[in-house]
Each structure stands twice: as C-alpha cells, then as structure tokens.
Amino acid sequence: MAQPGTLRVAVVGTGRMGADHVRRIQQVTSGARVTAVVDVDAERAEAVAAGVDGCTPYTDPAAAMAADDVDAVLIASPGPAHEAALLTAFAHDLPVLCEKPLTPDAASALRVLEAEQSLGRRRVQVGFMRRYDAEYLKLKALLDSGQLGRPLLLHHRHRNVASPPGWRSEMLVNDSVVHEMDVTRWLLGHEITAVTVLRPTPSANAPDGMQDPQFVVFETDGGAVVDVEIFVNCGFGYQVQAEAVCERGTARIGDGHAMVTNMAGRWGGTIAQDYLDRFADAYDREVQAWVDATRRGEVTGPGAWDGYAAAAVSEAGVRALDQGGRAEVELVERPPLYR
Structure with a gap:
C-alpha cells in the first residue's frame, strides 16, 4: 500500500523470531511501526504489545488484519499456520513479509501461489534473508558480472551449535537446507532439478x-552441481559458508574473519552462536527493503514462486533422505506473474 506516512504493521507470531521483528521495526527500521501483534498465547501477545506504544494484542490473525490501523x-508464526494467514491477508489485499517457509509443503504453497495470481499482482515477500546479507550480495554481483565465467560447482556449509528440541532428521532438509535451496537458485539463476542426500555415521x-550430519547434493537446470554439508549439532558455533567454483576462478564467503587477534602466543577470532547473531544485518536490510517497497506500492525480493520452489525442492530432499539415492524435483510451469 503506497502512502506518504508510516507503514502500520501487524506482526503475527511473537515467539523468538516475531519478537525480534517487533524490536527491529520499532528500533531499527524507518518508515514503519508495529500497531498489532498476534499470538495464540494471549499472555505472550499482551506482554509484547505492552512494550510498544499504540500496539493492540490479538489472538486471531483475521481480527488484526481487519483493524483500521x-x-x-x-x-512469523509456525509454518503450518502460514497458509491461513496468507489467504486472510490476500482477502484484505494486504502486503505480506512471510518468514520461511511460505508453507510447509508444495501443495499448500501452490494454493498460495494460485490465490496470489487471482489478485493479479504480487503481495508476498518471503523471508529468505540471505539474499540481503552483505557477503552474499557481493558474491551474487560477482557471479552476475561474468568475471569468473560460468559457475560449475557451488559448495555450502551450514552448521549449528545444537538442534532445537524435538527436531527430526527431515527437519535438517526442510528447515535448514531450505536456505541453501533458495540461495542456490538466487546466486545461479537456476532451478534445482534433483536432490541426493548422503548419510554419514x-x-x-x-x-x-x-x-546428523547430512551431505546434500543438488543438480540444476543450468548444469551446475551443488553440495551442502548440514551439521546442526556441531557444538562449537553457527557457521554459514559458500564457495563458487567457476570456469575462470573461485569466490568464497562466510569465513568470519572480520577481525583476527594475535595475543599470548595464539591467533584467532570468534564464531557466531546463532542465526540472529550471524544474520542480524541481513534481517535489518530485509525488513527495511520490504517497508520501503511496500510504501512505494511495490513488492520486491523473493516471492511466492521462490517459496513454492523451495517447498518442492524440500519435498524431493526428504524423499531422498527417506528412500536413499536421488529424487527429482516436481515443479509446475512458472506462471507469468513470476517471470
């Protein structure tokens, strides 16, 4: 919605990610403020709203979206709740920044895709924040420039200190490697056509x-081969790294060497301990870009097609994990709205 004044935002979901977005919009982002928060836990919604002037707590997303302010x-609610929230936002013609996943499976993501197409314009930006990270942006610009020639291989490493309670093997694919799925598509401009998951001890x-760990291999329609080491209980830190191997050179990001100290006979630095630390700046840029585009009446960044594609690749990845071997990705033809 284009307007000269401040964008009034409802944040749906006030867990760790949602609460951090409330803080970000109120303290970091320009041109926006939080006027509503929604959570099925009424006490949690009330506690978050109490810290924001003029913010109303809700337990029903539809009630918040119908509000005049x-x-x-x-x-930022759990993935299974996204489809209903997105369709409600469409009914009110509201622009949306939806944290990943768009929805947890390809079928529901396709329903969202079809509903957005019926509006005749894009309304959704999906929260694949790596596209806003300074290092990834530099790598993308370098690959797009053609200086290194055609990308042949792309190596990813994705490590977490420890997995959250209740995590299962398939969640390494559809909750963690989903980021590599999206950033691979974005960096290379390719669609992923097949997934293989290897299972070390x-x-x-x-x-x-x-x-845990798993070694995931993507094939793309541009002929590149991509690998992902996903290790969510490494114990020592949070690391996200990528290296592109091209015809005339290579480029690597994510080494975390912003500062290296030398003292007492040792050299070293620090390792981030979680994603909110490592990607804090990327989240800031992502939300600011969404606010700026929304105030201009535009939608930019990764959209519903990207969310659907990630869901389809995730499903192939889970099949490959469960059955062993290689699983092909099943994608519908890309609609004109997303070309």
Whole structure:
C-alpha cells in the first residue's frame, strides 16, 4: 500500500523470531511501526504489545488484519499456520513479509501461489534473508558480472551449535537446507532439478534417531552441481559458508574473519552462536527493503514462486533422505506473474 506516512504493521507470531521483528521495526527500521501483534498465547501477545506504544494484542490473525490501523502484515508464526494467514491477508489485499517457509509443503504453497495470481499482482515477500546479507550480495554481483565465467560447482556449509528440541532428521532438509535451496537458485539463476542426500555415521552429539550430519547434493537446470554439508549439532558455533567454483576462478564467503587477534602466543577470532547473531544485518536490510517497497506500492525480493520452489525442492530432499539415492524435483510451469 503506497502512502506518504508510516507503514502500520501487524506482526503475527511473537515467539523468538516475531519478537525480534517487533524490536527491529520499532528500533531499527524507518518508515514503519508495529500497531498489532498476534499470538495464540494471549499472555505472550499482551506482554509484547505492552512494550510498544499504540500496539493492540490479538489472538486471531483475521481480527488484526481487519483493524483500521493495519496496512501490512509480517508473518512469523509456525509454518503450518502460514497458509491461513496468507489467504486472510490476500482477502484484505494486504502486503505480506512471510518468514520461511511460505508453507510447509508444495501443495499448500501452490494454493498460495494460485490465490496470489487471482489478485493479479504480487503481495508476498518471503523471508529468505540471505539474499540481503552483505557477503552474499557481493558474491551474487560477482557471479552476475561474468568475471569468473560460468559457475560449475557451488559448495555450502551450514552448521549449528545444537538442534532445537524435538527436531527430526527431515527437519535438517526442510528447515535448514531450505536456505541453501533458495540461495542456490538466487546466486545461479537456476532451478534445482534433483536432490541426493548422503548419510554419514551420525555424530555422537546428535539426539537419538537423528541423522546428523547430512551431505546434500543438488543438480540444476543450468548444469551446475551443488553440495551442502548440514551439521546442526556441531557444538562449537553457527557457521554459514559458500564457495563458487567457476570456469575462470573461485569466490568464497562466510569465513568470519572480520577481525583476527594475535595475543599470548595464539591467533584467532570468534564464531557466531546463532542465526540472529550471524544474520542480524541481513534481517535489518530485509525488513527495511520490504517497508520501503511496500510504501512505494511495490513488492520486491523473493516471492511466492521462490517459496513454492523451495517447498518442492524440500519435498524431493526428504524423499531422498527417506528412500536413499536421488529424487527429482516436481515443479509446475512458472506462471507469468513470476517471470
């Protein structure tokens, strides 16, 4: 919605991610403020709203979206709740920033895609924040420039200190590697056509029954081969790294060497401990870009097609994990709205 004044945002979901977005919009982002928060836990919604002047707590997303003081929606609730929230936002013609996943599976993502097409214009930006990270932006610009020639291989490493409670083997694919799925598509400009998941001996630090680490291989329609090491119980820190191997050179990001110290006979630095630390600046840029575009009456950044494609690749990845071997990605033809 284009307007000269401040964008009034409803934040749906006030867990760790949603609460951080409330803080970000109120303290970091220009041109927006939070006027509503929604959570099924009424006490949590009330506690978050109490810290924001003029903010109303809700337990029903539809009630918040119908409010006169809401111009846009940021969805940070659990993935299974996204489809209903997105369709409600469409009914009110509200622009949306939806944290990943767009929805948890390809079928529901396709329903969202079709509903947005019926509006005749894009309304959704999906929260793949790596596209706003300074290092990834530099790598994207370098690859797009053609200086290194055609990308042949792309290596990713994705490590977490420890997996959240209740995590299962398939969640390494559809909750963690989904970021590499999106950033691969974005960096290379390719669609992922097949996924293979290799299963080394699980780490002793992994919860019982969890296959961790995993080694995931993507094939793309542009002929590149991409690998992802996903290790969510590495124990020492949060690391996200990528290296592009091209015809005339290579480029690597994510080494975390912003500052290296030398003292007492040792050299070293620090390792981020979670994603909110490592990607804080990227989240700031992402939300600011969404606010700026929304105030101009535009939608930019990764959209519903990207969310659907990630869901389809995730499903192939889970099939490959469960069945072993290679699983092909099943994608519908890309609609004109997203070309």
